[in-house]
Amino acid sequence: MGMIGGSLEAFIGAVHRRGSQLDGEIELVCGAFSSNPEKSKATGEALYLNPSRVYGSYEEMILKEKELPEGERMDFVSIVTPNHVHFPAAKMALENGFHVVCDKPATLNLAEAKELKTIIDKSGLIFALTHNYTGYPMVKEAKAMVDAGDLGEIRKIIVEYPQGWLIDLVEATGQKQADWRTDPARCGAAGAIGDIGTHAENLVEYITGLHITELCADLTIFVDGRKLDDDGNILLHYNNGAKGLLHCSQICNGEENDLNVRIYGTKAGISWKQMDPNTLIVRTRDDGARIVRTNVGKLSANAMAHTRQPAGHPEGYVETFANIYRNFSMALRARWEGKEADPIYDFPGIEEGIRGMAFIENVVRSANDHQNKWTKFEI
C-alpha cells in the first residue's frame, strides 16, 4: 500500500494506517503524505519507511512506483487527502494500474464521481470507498435482518448524525480538521452534509437497500463567518413508500459523534447507535424487544465475518476501517488467484460514492429552493 495524504498532523491518515495494518494482511511500503515535501519526509521517517519511497507528491509516487518491479512496487494506493484531491489522485493511480482505496466522500462533486466510475470500469481495477460505519458487525446484522424480511415492509426511517465540535469558528484557529472541512474549494458544495450527512445516507441505503426518491432540505450556517452548512434537517421519501428523516449537525453542543439509525417495519423496528456499536435493539409491539450483541448467540454470517473478539470485548472504530481494508485485500487476493470474491466480505465502492455525491447535490439544491417543497433525487 502507498498512502496519499495522511501526514502526522492529519486525523484520518492514522486511522487508515491502523485499520489497514490491524490484520497483518497489508503493508505500508511508500507514501506521498503531504504536498509539502518536508512534511511528507518527516511522516515517512516516523513510519519507518524506506526514505527512497517517501515521495513529495502523489504524481511522483505513482510514476516512480510503477517503474519498480512487480512484487516490489505498491499494489494499491490509499487516498486520505481533503476531498478535492480524491479525483485526480484516484484517476492517475487507476490509469497507471494501481487499485484504489479512497476516503469518502468519493470526489469534489457528482460529475467527478461519474467520471471516476467510467475510469474505474475502463481500468478493470478495484476501488473501495471507506464509508466505514457500515463495517460494524451489528450494521451487517441489521442488513441481514432486513434482507431476511424480519422487519416486514419498511415504513419509517430516522437517521441522525449530530456532532458538536464546530459550535464556534474553530476553522479560524488553524485547527487542521476544521480548516479544510469548511472550505468549499477543498471539501465541495456542502459542509456537515458532505462530511457526515453522506455517512448517514449511506448507512440507511446499506441496511435497507432503499433509495431516496425525493427530499426536502433545510440547511443552516449557524456560526458567523462559516462558509458552509453546519446543520441540516431533511425530509425523505424512499422508493418503497417509506418516509424518512435525516438530520446531521456539527453545532449540537456536547454531542460527540452520535450517528444512529432507527428503522421501523410492519413486523419489527430496529435501532443502532455508533457510539454503542456492538448493540442492536430489535423491538416489536407484540413480542417485546431483543438485545442483539456482537458475537452473542446466533448471528448472520455477514456479522460474524466482521467480528474479531469474543462477546463483551468491545470492537470499535478502528475495526471498521480494518474490515474494509481486510475485505479489499481479500478481493485483491481473489483476483490474483483467479477466484470469485466472497460477497460476505463486502465493501463500498464507486456506486456508493456516486449516490453520496448525488445526495450532497440534491440536498444543496433543495436547500437553496425556498419555494418548492419536494426535490426529485437525481443522479
Next chain:
Amino acid sequence: MGMIGGSLEAFIGAVHRRGSQLDGEIELVCGAFSSNPEKSKATGEALYLNPSRVYGSYEEMILKEKELPEGERMDFVSIVTPNHVHFPAAKMALENGFHVVCDKPATLNLAEAKELKTIIDKSGLIFALTHNYTGYPMVKEAKAMVDAGDLGEIRKIIVEYPQGWLIDLVEATGQKQADWRTDPARCGAAGAIGDIGTHAENLVEYITGLHITELCADLTIFVDGRKLDDDGNILLHYNNGAKGLLHCSQICNGEENDLNVRIYGTKAGISWKQMDPNTLIVRTRDDGARIVRTNVGKLSANAMAHTRQPAGHPEGYVETFANIYRNFSMALRARWEGKEADPIYDFPGIEEGIRGMAFIENVVRSANDHQNKWTKFEI
C-alpha cells in the same frame, strides 16, 4: 371535583382520578362518566360515589350541581371525554360558574379554542389543560436552565414522539382508545399529530419559550383503512432563528411512548426522555456532560416544587397529572383566599390550548400543500 367522561373502560379517566387524588387535596364528589347512563351509574358505583350525584349527562350534572349549596356542590369539572365534547362541556361548565380542568388537545379545532378563550376570559374562572408531560421535575429544571441562560442562544431543537401501538387497524377491533382517536368526528383534523404531536410541540414551547414561525410537514397514513395520519415528520423554524425537527408516529413498531427532546444552544445542550423522566443530561463540548436527577443536588425551585420523593425513588406518569391538579387546586385556594398564586406552581391553560390547536391546523395545512415548502404558522 365532578368528572365528565372517564367511564371504567376509558384509559385517561382513571389517570385523572389517580392524579387528582394523589395529594389528598381534591375529592371526586360527582360525575357524568358516560353518555350511556348505565355506564355512568356503574362507574359511579365502582367509585363509591353517592348515587344521587352520578349523572346521565354532563348537562344534567352541571345544572343539578349548580343547585346544591356552596361548599357542597362540586368546585370544578374535569373533562376527560373524546375531543369533540371538550368545547361544549367546558363552555357550559364555565357559563354556570364552574372552573375547568380539561384533557388535551383543548378542543376539536382552532376556532373552538379561540372561542373558549373568550368564554374563559369573560367568566373570570380558572382553566387548566392537562399537557401533563411538562409536569415532570426534570422538565421544570430544563425550563429553569433555559430561563437562566445556561444554554446560551438556542440553535437546534429535536423533539420526537414515537409510539407503535397502531401498527395495524386496531380501531377495527373495537379497542376503545384506538376507536375515537382515529375518527375525525371525535378527535379532529389530525390523528397522531393531534394526539401526541401536540404534546411534543407543547413540551418545546414550555421549556424554551420559543414559538414556531413556519413549518414544513409530511403526514402519512400507513395503515390501510385508517382515516387520519399515523405518522408525521415536520421541519420547523422558531422565532429566534432556531431550526427544529418534530416527528411523531403511532406506527413505530415496538416503541412504547418515547416522547423525548434535545435542545442545543451556544453554551450547552440538553436532552430528556419521558421514559426515563427523572434524568436530564446536560452536555457541553468543552466541559463534558452532567447527569441532573430529580432531587439530587441543587435544583431549581420549580423542579423541587414538583418533586415528592427522595432521590432514586422513581416518580412517574401519575405524578405529572397530580402536579397539574395540585397546582390547579392551589390556584383555586389562592383565589378563595384572595391571594396571588405562586408562579412556581404553574400549569398549562387556554393559551397553550390555542397554540396546540393552531399547531394541528398549520401542520395539516402544510401537509396538504405539496407545492409550497414553508407554511407560515398562523393563529
Next chain:
Amino acid sequence: MGMIGGSLEAFIGAVHRRGSQLDGEIELVCGAFSSNPEKSKATGEALYLNPSRVYGSYEEMILKEKELPEGERMDFVSIVTPNHVHFPAAKMALENGFHVVCDKPATLNLAEAKELKTIIDKSGLIFALTHNYTGYPMVKEAKAMVDAGDLGEIRKIIVEYPQGWLIDLVEATGQKQADWRTDPARCGAAGAIGDIGTHAENLVEYITGLHITELCADLTIFVDGRKLDDDGNILLHYNNGAKGLLHCSQICNGEENDLNVRIYGTKAGISWKQMDPNTLIVRTRDDGARIVRTNVGKLSANAMAHTRQPAGHPEGYVETFANIYRNFSMALRARWEGKEADPIYDFPGIEEGIRGMAFIENVVRSANDHQNKWTKFEI
C-alpha cells in the same frame, strides 16, 4: 384507615397516604400522627380530617375508634412510625379488632416479630408489611419466570442496595430521617442492614422462593460518631446450593436508591434495577438477551395485575405502595364477602417480617464474630 405516625415532617407517612389513596379504594378517616398532640393536630388539619378523629396517641385512637359504630369506625390501622413503635401499636390494634398495615422492618427485634405472629394468628386478622419493592410489575414478572422454570436451577444471586445520603453525620444536623434510623433504641440492632438490607433480602426471597441457610457478614461504621452500621457486605448460601452476595450501604457517595438484583440460573439470567423499574433484562448465553417491559407483549397475570398504565408511561415508587394497599383492601373485601382472596393480588405479611428480623439478627451476629466464617441462619 387510621394512621399511626406520619406527621407532616415525616417521609414515609406521606408515601403511605398517597399509596393508599391512589386507587380510591381506601379513605383516611383518622390518625394519631405524632406522639406530640400539637403535631398530630396540625397534620390532621392539613389532611382535612374531622378534628374529632385526630388523636394525641395511638392508644387513644384505637380505643376511641373501637367505640364508634361499625361502618363508621376505621377498618384498619397503618403504622408508619419508627421501628420501636411497630410492635406495641400493632399488638394493641390487633387485640382491639383492627387489621394492620405496617411499615418494615416488622418490629424492633426478632422476638417481637415472633410474638406478633402469635398475636396475628390468634386474632385472625390481616397483617400487611410494606416491603414495597416487590410490588413492581417487573418484580412480579421475575417471580413468575422463576416459578415457571425459565431460569432453570438458580446458581448465583447478587443483590445490592447502595445509597449515599449518610456519607457524613447527617443525624447530628437534626435531619429527622437520619435521626431515628441511626438510633438503636428506635431502629433496632442494625442501621443500613435493617433499613435497606432487609429490602434486599426480601426481594431475593420473594423472586426466588429460596431461603438463606448460612452467611458471612462484614459490617462497618464509616462515619465517626455513628452508632450503627452504615455499610455491609455479606456472603450467602441458599437452601438449594446457590451462592450469593448482598451488599448495602448508606455511604456510597452519589448513589441514590439503587436497589438491584441479578439472578443466574442454568437456563437464563435476569437483572432488575429499582431505579429503572419497568425494565427486566433476561439474558442467555446461546439466544441473547430480551428486554421485558411493563405492559409490553405477553406478561404473567401477576405482573399485569399490578400495572396501571399503558407501556411507556412510567410507573414508580408510589405505585408499589398502592399495590400493597390495593391488594390488602381486596383481601379485606374478600373476607367481608366470605370469599377467597385471589393469590395473584399478594402482599407481604408477618412471615416476611419474621424472616427480615431474623436476617438482621443473623447478620449482626455474624458481623460480631470475627473468628468463625459461616453463621447458620437461625430463626
Next chain:
Amino acid sequence: MGMIGGSLEAFIGAVHRRGSQLDGEIELVCGAFSSNPEKSKATGEALYLNPSRVYGSYEEMILKEKELPEGERMDFVSIVTPNHVHFPAAKMALENGFHVVCDKPATLNLAEAKELKTIIDKSGLIFALTHNYTGYPMVKEAKAMVDAGDLGEIRKIIVEYPQGWLIDLVEATGQKQADWRTDPARCGAAGAIGDIGTHAENLVEYITGLHITELCADLTIFVDGRKLDDDGNILLHYNNGAKGLLHCSQICNGEENDLNVRIYGTKAGISWKQMDPNTLIVRTRDDGARIVRTNVGKLSANAMAHTRQPAGHPEGYVETFANIYRNFSMALRARWEGKEADPIYDFPGIEEGIRGMAFIENVVRSANDHQNKWTKFEI
C-alpha cells in the same frame, strides 16, 4: 518481536498481534507459535513470516535468534501460551538477553512469580504483563482522579467480573479456550479466580493504589466434572481501612465480559464498565453526577496519552493491548536512547504479576478454610 504461542486457533495470540501492530511501532519477525511444529509452520505462513524464522519450539527460537546479528534478531518475545509455559519461556528469554511481554497471570504459581522477579532484576531487562484492562483511557482517568484526591478517602470498593461462557462443560467439547483454562496443570490453582479474578484485583489496585490486607473467599465449582472454581465471591479489607467485594464468575448465564468497578470515597464515587469503556461516571451526593468520556473536555495527561480517536469514535479492547505494547516499545526506545521513560506511558510488570499470583493463592487458601473468617493476604 518474536511470539511464543498464539497459533491460528488460539484467541489471545491474535489479540497480541493486532495490539502490537496497531501503531506501526513493532514488527513481528519470528515465532514459535505452537509446540506442534506443523501448527507453528502453518501459523507463520499465514502471517507472511520468513519460514526460516518460524520455529518448532521457543527454546529453538531463543537460541537461533540470539545468533542473529543485532538489529536483525528479535528485540523481545511475546509469550501468549497457557500459563504453565509463562515462567520457563520468560526465564529462558531473559537469560538470553531478550526483553519480555507476557500474558497474565504471570506464572503458574506465586513461587515462580517471585523467582521470575529475581531473574528480571538480575537481567536488567524489561518485562511487561498484559493486564490490558488498565490500558483504557477512562481507567487512566480514574487513577488520575484518585491520585488528585478527587474521591477523598476511599471507603468502599466493589469490583465484578461476571462471564457466562462456561455454564456447562464446554471443556468436554474440545473448545480450546475452555480446555486449558479449566486444567490445573496448565492454568494453576484457580479457574475463574486466576483467569478473570486477577484482572479485577489488578484493576482496583491500579486505580486506587490500595492493597488487600485480608480476605474471606467463597469459591464454587457449579458445573459437574469441572476441576476448578467457576465462581467466586470474596470479602476484602484494604490497607487504608476500605472495605470491598470482589466477585467473578464464568457461570453467570448471558453475561459477556462485564468487568466493572465502583469506588466510593468521602468526596465522590466513580463507576466504570469494561463493556462501555469510554465512559466514567463520577457521582456526588451534593453536586450530582458527571459523565466523563474519552477525549471530551479536560482530561488527565495519562488518559490523553492512551487515546487515539476523537470523541465518540469508540476505542475498544484491541487498543488496550496496543497501549501496553506501545508503552513497552517506548520504554525500550528510551533505554536504547539512554533516556528516562516517561511515567505517563505506564504498563504492568512483574510487581503486578506477583500480586496477582499472591491473590490467587490467598483466595484459594481462604476458600479451602471453612472455619476461619479472615485470611491474611501474604506474599
